[in-house]
Amino acid sequence: MQVVFDHLERASLATLPTALELGPLLDGGAQLWVKRDDLTGLGGGGNKARKLEFLCGDALASGARSLVTVGAGQSNHCRMTAAAGAKLGLEVHLVLSGDQPSVLTGNQLLSTLFGAQLHFTGAEESHWGELEIARESLTAELSAEGLSPYAIPIGGSTSVGALGYAVAFIELLDQFDEAGIAPSTVVFTSSSGGTHAGLLAGRAAAVAQGRVVPNVVAIGVATGVNIGWPDVAELANETVMLMGKHLESASVSERDVEVDTRWIGEDYAIPTDAGDEAIRWAAGRGGWILDRTYSGKGLSGLLGLAAEGRFAEDSDVVFIHTGGWPALFAPGGAPLLSGS
Ligand SMILES: Cc1ncc(COP(=O)(O)O)c(C=O)c1O
Missing domain, CATH: 3.40.50.1100 (Rossmann fold)
Incomplete structure (x- = not known):
């Protein structure tokens, strides 16, 4: 088979x-x-495009209206989640390490272009635990606002x-x-x-x-x-x-x-x-x-x-x-x- x-x-x-x-x-x-x-x-x-096919399939099936995910400042996963949201008509929120830069570059520039909202946590680059906690609290806020978020942990893993x-x-x-x-x-x-x-x-x-x-x-x-x-x-x-x-x-x-x-x-x-x-x-x-x-x-x-x-x-x-x-x-x- x-x-x-x-x-x-x-x-x-x-x-x-x-x-x-x-x-x-x-x-x-x-x-x-x-x-x-x-x-x-x-x-x-x-x-990440391959993972997002199944994650977004699951999100849509569960009636989600937004996606929330998390990553390092220059996360490719976040950039591709932003693109997936643009394609599927889902609002996207990205929880990122580091501070808001004066000029957006690389993945951050593309994520913004794809319409995602970037949330800079000030966390050190690879303090994954801290980033996940921030992602959880943002997810709770978005739920309270009625945005039915589908939360994707680091790397969509x-x-x-x-x-x-x-x-x-x-x-x-x-x-x-x-x-x-x-x-x-x-x-x-x-x-x-x-x-x-x-x-x-x-x-x-x-x-x-x-x-x-x-x-x-x-x-x-x-x-x-x-x-x-x-x-x-x-x-x-x-x-x-x-x-x-x-x-x-x-x-x-x-x-x-x-x-x-x-x-x-x-x-x-x-x-x-x-x-x-x-x-x-x-x-x-x-x-x-x-x-x-x-x-x-x-x-x-x-x-x-x-x-x-x-x-x-x-x-x-x-x-x-x-x-x-x-x-x-x-x-x-x-x-x-x-x-x-
Ligand atoms: C370009 C690139 N290669 C490899 C990986 C690793 O993939 P995984 O997180 O599934 O281990 C990532 C994850 O962010 C990535 O962006």
Whole structure:
């Protein structure tokens, strides 16, 4: 039986399937492929469009009239939620870290253009707990005003949101079949854990149906979010449950969860030399646009793993490009243009 998602509430927001492009050879001779989830189409694209299809489907089904979510000052998730609200006619409120800047740039500029209201909390960049508390109190205020808010936690990383990446995993397997390849590993950038949980849910469903699947390796770029919380295996199993009863035998164990945190550097959103080098590498080889907080560090992890000999010569390796380009045009977002 095929893995199907037709029974789930879903808003049509993303341009799917995204392309799977042939990349260059990696150190050690493995072949790189790039899954273009930076081109999901919604408000500048990125991984959150997939999660928002299910989150907004759920919001509309529950009669919500507004969306409330939360993120770091230059949150891509918030920008794409703003775009989803614009498309679906829902008012959007974004709870952000930091203070109101004198000039809006990058994701903040786009979110405002999409019509969202920005609520700056003054919180430090990655004080996720503080931000979630602010999101909860704003949600209560909006409820009291009769705005029927649908609250989306950081990164949209609920089991409903993660469904978007279960879809992506199955989409990838179909593209592997079309290209006649069987990649050993899928590598991607992880922060709040929902992309990871969704990929593992899709993988478990495919395994239960006897399909050949790649390993999934997350490059963690945020401490205190995906390291131990949320529990990625638990979230993945909740996601499998939503996918349907016929997948009862599918399950994700702690052993399936690999988060490599060696590429974060000092902290979330603090650039690394390796990340900047990865940004230059991708731009110069495929015209791929990565950013300093997420996809640049993610690719630096993949390139680092290749240099360590993790991927066999002649194997195929996939990098899911999760997006993030608008942050290049925010203060501190521009990568160094040369390594010196
Ligand atoms: C560009 C980009 N890549 C990767 C991620 C990580 O996704 P997740 O939060 O699902 O772990 C994010 C999350 O904000 C992102 O904006």
